[in-house]
Amino acid sequence: MAAPETTNYCAGKKTNYKKTSLKKMIDQLPALIIVAPLLGAFLTPIIGWRYQHLCHPWTLLILTIPLYSAVGALLKVIRSGPFGYNLGGWAPPWGIEYRIDYLSAIMLVLIAAIGLLAAVNARPAGKTEFKGKEAQLYTLFLLQITGLLGIVITGDLFNIFVFLEITSLSGYGLIAHGEEGAPMATFNYIIIGTIGASFYLLGVGYLYMATGSLNIADLATLLPALYHSKIILVGFAFFTTGVAIKMGLFPLHIWMPDAYTTAPNSVSTLIAPLMTKVAAYLLIRILFTLFAPHFALSVIPLATILGWMAMIAIIVGGVKALAQTDIKRMVAYIMVAEVGYIVMGISVMNRAGLTGAILHIINDAWMIFCLFLTIGAISYRGHGREIYHFQNLSKKMPLTMAAFVIAALSMCGIPPACGFFSKWYLIMGMITAKQWIFAATLLCSSLINAVLFFRVIEKAYLAPPESMGHGHEDHEAENIERKDAPLSMMIPIIISALAILLLGLFSGKIIDVVIQHAVPAIF
Amino acid sequence: MTEYILAKYNFWIYVVLMMIGLYAMMGKRNLVKKLIGMNIFQTSIILLFVSAGVKKGGATVPILRHSDYGPEHVEHLIRVADYLNPLPHVLMLTAIVVSIATTGVALATLILIYKRYNTLEEDEIMAIRKDIRSYKTPRILRSKD
Numbered sequence: 001m002a003a004p005e006t007t008n009y010c011a012g013k014k015t016n017y018k019k020t021s022l023k024k025m026i027d028q029l030p031a032l033i034i035v036a037p038l039l040g041a042f043l044t045p046i047i048g049w050r051y052q053h054l055c056h057p058w059t060l061l062i063l064t065i066p067l068y069s070a071v072g073a074l075l076k077v078i079r080s081g082p083f084g085y086n087l088g089g090w091a092p093p094w095g096i097e098y099r100i101d102y103l104s105a106i107m108l109v110l111i112a113a114i115g116l117l118a119a120v121n122a123r124p125a126g127k128t129e130f131k132g133k134e135a136q137l138y139t140l141f142l143l144q145i146t147g148l149l150g151i152v153i154t155g156d157l158f159n160i161f162v163f164l165e166i167t168s169l170s171g172y173g174l175i176a177h178g179e180e181g182a183p184m185a186t187f188n189y190i191i192i193g194t195i196g197a198s199f200y201l202l203g204v205g206y207l208y209m210a211t212g213s214l215n216i217a218d219l220a221t222l223l224p225a226l227y228h229s230k231i232i233l234v235g236f237a238f239f240t241t242g243v244a245i246k247m248g249l250f251p252l253h254i255w256m257p258d259a260y261t262t263a264p265n266s267v268s269t270l271i272a273p274l275m276t277k278v279a280a281y282l283l284i285r286i287l288f289t290l291f292a293p294h295f296a297l298s299v300i301p302l303a304t305i306l307g308w309m310a311m312i313a314i315i316v317g318g319v320k321a322l323a324q325t326d327i328k329r330m331v332a333y334i335m336v337a338e339v340g341y342i343v344m345g346i347s348v349m350n351r352a353g354l355t356g357a358i359l360h361i362i363n364d365a366w367m368i369f370c371l372f373l374t375i376g377a378i379s380y381r382g383h384g385r386e387i388y389h390f391q392n393l394s395k396k397m398p399l400t401m402a403a404f405v406i407a408a409l410s411m412c413g414i415p416p417a418c419g420f421f422s423k424w425y426l427i428m429g430m431i432t433a434k435q436w437i438f439a440a441t442l443l444c445s446s447l448i449n450a451v452l453f454f455r456v457i458e459k460a461y462l463a464p465p466e467s468m469g470h471g472h473e474d475h476e477a478e479n480i481e482r483k484d485a486p487l488s489m490m491i492p493i494i495i496s497a498l499a500i501l502l503l504g505l506f507s508g509k510i511i512d513v514v515i516q517h518a519v520p521a522i523f
Numbered sequence: 524m525t526e527y528i529l530a531k532y533n534f535w536i537y538v539v540l541m542m543i544g545l546y547a548m549m550g551k552r553n554l555v556k557k558l559i560g561m562n563i564f565q566t567s568i569i570l571l572f573v574s575a576g577v578k579k580g581g582a583t584v585p586i587l588r589h590s591d592y593g594p595e596h597v598e599h600l601i602r603v604a605d606y607l608n609p610l611p612h613v614l615m616l617t618a619i620v621v622s623i624a625t626t627g628v629a630l631a632t633l634i635l636i637y638k639r640y641n642t643l644e645e646d647e648i649m650a651i652r653k654d655i656r657s658y659k660t661p662r663i664l665r666s667k668d
Binding site for chain 1: 545548554557558561564565568571572575608610611614617618621624625628629631632633635636639648652655
């Protein structure tokens with residue numbers, strides 16, 4: 001890794017100085033990913049004090065910085081491999097280290113991109129849902145993104161806990177502003193989420209007591225000698241349970257549908273796609289980076305347990321989604337199943353399965369994002385969220401519904417969309433592991449998704465016009481008001497729909513360049 | 524048995540407190556009691572961390588005075604057993620801040636719930652919400668107004 005850089009220095013003496021100063025600046029980019037939105041969050045209420053209308057442009061401006069830095073970090077990782085950043089200049093085992101490898105780099109880009117688009121989308125709905133409190137909305141919005149980025153970027157276990165709580169706390173504050181049941185859903189989320197975070201903290205405590213270190217890379221070298229110690233086993237159990245609560249894995253998912261359904265539309269687009277995915281990232285980190293992969297396989301049979309839990313999650317999520325008529329709640333239950341997909345991919349512990357899981361984290365974030373965006377836009381235009389409200393919606397909001405269909409097709413696993421490719425890898429993983437029941441569950445779940453979405457699409461596209469009984473339906477049908485989402489909602493919707501298609505078309509490239517390096521080498 | 528408990532009494536206290544907290548969060552139907560349970564739960568973890576940093580036998584804070592050792596000999600004369608590990612305590616300062624923030628958000632949410640439903644009993648709130656879903660005008664709310 002060091003070799004190409006040194007030749008670079010010697011190449012031209014004149015540009016040498018300029019290059020080093022530029023390089024020094026680029027070296028600080030990892031810190032900027034966290035510092036920019038954090039400082040931005042603190043400045044937002046000050047700006048909003050006098051100029052409430054400036055909060056939104058300010059948030060967008062701030063959020064371009066982490067996106068730019070994250071893309072820079074990803075390119076650097078692709079070019080020269082994983083790198084670390086010592087916060088405050090303290091060396092790793094003692095100081096807090098920001099560690100950016102292939103997995104965290106692509107997660108950073110994902111979070112920064114979705115965060116920026118969700119901020120663009122938040123304005124119209126936020127104006128009504130957070131009337132007079134827009135400064136607070138954007139403050140919490142930025143804090144939420146700070147926390148999500150922080151969990152991914154940091155290489156320190158306790159720092160992850162702090163960022164996890166920053167994310168959760170800002171999430172509680174945002175969700176509580178939602179519709180009728182929101183405060184109650186928030187309170188349940190607070191109680192369950194705190195148990196999850198506390199379990200995670202306990203895990204950190206047990207590992208710290210046994211090893212005296214908090215740095216993930218350092219722990220990875222210290223832990224193998226202690227794998228049969230009971231302290232480590234208990235710590236590991238607390239870790240997985242805590243993260244599973246935050247992720248909404250099946251028996252611990254009860255907070256999720258309520259919280260995400262009742263959350264304000266301007267906010268659910270941010271929290272729903274990213275929170276579960278970041279927790280899934282954390283599970284991958286714990287299972288494969290902090291502990292050696294064979295720990296969860298042979299020392300304790302966690303992989304098997306996770307696999308079966310994931311299977312139940314997929315079935316229960318799908319069946320519960322079938323029972324819903326409220327489309328936002330339906331998507332929230334689909335998320336329970338999608339978390340099951342990711343965990344199932346992790347649980348088989350082979351290259352194809354893990355590739356599928358990581359790819360599905362990215363793809364599913366975009367699919368859920370697109371679905372919540374379109375549902376938000378539909379609600380914003382005054383249409384109901386029940387399935388029968390979708391009647392003829394394709395004529396009223398054609399572009400929004402087109403994006404909805406793209407996301408829905410992706411959920412069902414229709415080839416050009418990205419959902420097909422991650423499911424393909426997941427099923428390949430199940431077949432490699434000879435887990436035929438799991439593979440069958442995945443296929444069934446795709447069918448359930450098809451049923452779920454086609455009953456909506458059928459209503460929106462194929463149902464006869466609403467004015468059947470009036471006698472002069474021809475005129476009525478022409479008079480249906482065509483009013484698509486406002487521009488600031490339309491831009492994220494179109495970009496996310498395009499992203500779903502592009503991620504599908506270039507999924508081979510993404511796997512070649514990034515994801516195959518993110519999978520541990522021993523597979 | 525008593526000796527066994529007394530030897531590691533800090534862990535026993537932590538486990539008992541944690542179970543009290545968990546019970547309050549899951550078993551109690553009053554939302555404030557749930558919140559108090561959450562606080563006890565978090566405090567038990569803080570206790571675990573803090574007790575992990577304790578050393579018996581007169582260990583003290585790791586502040587080195589030049590007058591004791593002389594500036595150039597400091598590194599050679601330190602005995603690790605003489606000093607406490609301050610890191611768990613520092614970590615817990617952060618955890619206490621987190622726990623305060625969580626309590627604050629939870630209390631604010633409780634105010635929101637009370638304003639909306641006029642009660643903090645989970646069963647009553649569930650009944651009201653059921654009414655709202657089915658009749659659109661909750662009977663309990665109307666009678667209280």
